[in-house]
Amino acid sequence: MVIPIHDVNPVRRAPLVTTALVLVNVVVFLLTPGAAATPAGEPGPGAVCGQAAFxxxxxxxxRELVGNRPLPRVATGRVVETAGGRPACATDRPPYAKIPALSVLYAMFLHGSWLHLLGNMLYLWIFGNNIEDRLGRLGYLLLYLVSGYAxxxxxxxxxxxxxxxxxxxxGAIAGVLGAYLVAFPRARVWSLVPFLFFIPLVLPAWAVLGLWFLLQWFYSLGYTVPGTGSVAYLAHVIGFVTGVLVMLLARAVGPGPASPGRYPPDGRPAGVGRPPRGR
Known part of the structure; x- marks a missing residue:
């Protein structure tokens, strides 16, 4: 696994949608129970049950998505004791009306921890601006949402x-990564390589994103590493493939807002030998 730092792939317009998505994700996270969690210790039963209810x-x-109806019983946020004296989260009929299809949209802006949030925002910030530039703001936002739903x-x-x-x-960001792989496979990406003592290297996008996808696919088959059992790797795989398909379709339909003739896949503007360093 490599950790991207920034790509050498300049854009022609300010990435307003990417910036807005990052800001909204951060603000929403600060307003949710996940922001109170710290890596220093385990949360208490009250915090766990409150988070479960949220x-x-x-x-x-x-199950709600497949059946298109809410669960019959959900966590209430209260802590009760089991017969063995252990704390547990109380459940009851939901006192609210939940629309499963809308919950997918809400879930795209929810994160369980600071690490979860920052990891996602890092990839979105590095790779999202170029896809926004290539597809246009509306097209980029549609790609993001379609990938998240898929x-x-x-x-x-x-x-x-x-x-x-x-x-x-x-899932939505995986779609952005898949689109980036199609649009800019040869763009240069500064990355840290953990097994080489985090030495920064310049790698082509196809290597960075291709390795990311292979790891997600490998883990989705059931081969996981310690501490990653709660990650929905299959959702990442599906989002990535969706992004690839959407970008291939967009390229087949037409050049879009950023013409390939002026913005080739390697990230170099026409007539420029060495592009300026990107984010």
Whole structure:
């Protein structure tokens, strides 16, 4: 696994949609229970149950998506004791009306921890601006939303009985990565390589994003590393493939706002030998 820092791929217009998506994700996170979680220690039963109730209400839940109806019982946020004296989260009929299709949209802006949020925003900030430049702001936003919905519903169809909430922008951002791989496979990406003591290297986008996709696919088959068991890798795979297909379709239909003749796949503007350093 490599960690991208920035790409050498300049844009012609300010990435307003990408910036707005990052800001909205950060603001929403600060207003949700996940912001109170710290890596220093485990949250108490009250915090766990409160977070469970919040996600049952707003997150995308596979069984709800497949059946298009809310769960009959959800977490209430209260802590009760089991017969063995252990704390547990109380459940009851939901006191609210939940629309499963809208929960997918809400879930795209929910994150479980600071690490979850920052990891997603790093990839969105590095790769999103060029896709926004290539597709235009509306086209880019549609790609983001379509990829997020495809990832959530695709995962739900693969695990229709799951009641584990799906949260995070990973599926939508995976679509952005897939689109970037198609549009700019030879763009240079400064990356840190952990097994080389985090030495910064310049790698082509096809290597960085191709390796990312292969790891997601590998893990989706059931081969995981410690501490990653709660990650919906299949949703990442589906989102990435959706982004690839959308970009291939956009390229087949027409050049779009950023003409390939003026903005070739390697990120070099026409007539410029060495592009300026991007983000």
């Amino acid at each position: 996600y049952d209400r707003y997150a995308a839940i596979p 990832a959530a519903y695709g995962f739900a169809l693969a695990a229709p009985e799951s009641t584990t909430p799906l949260i995070g922008a990973s």
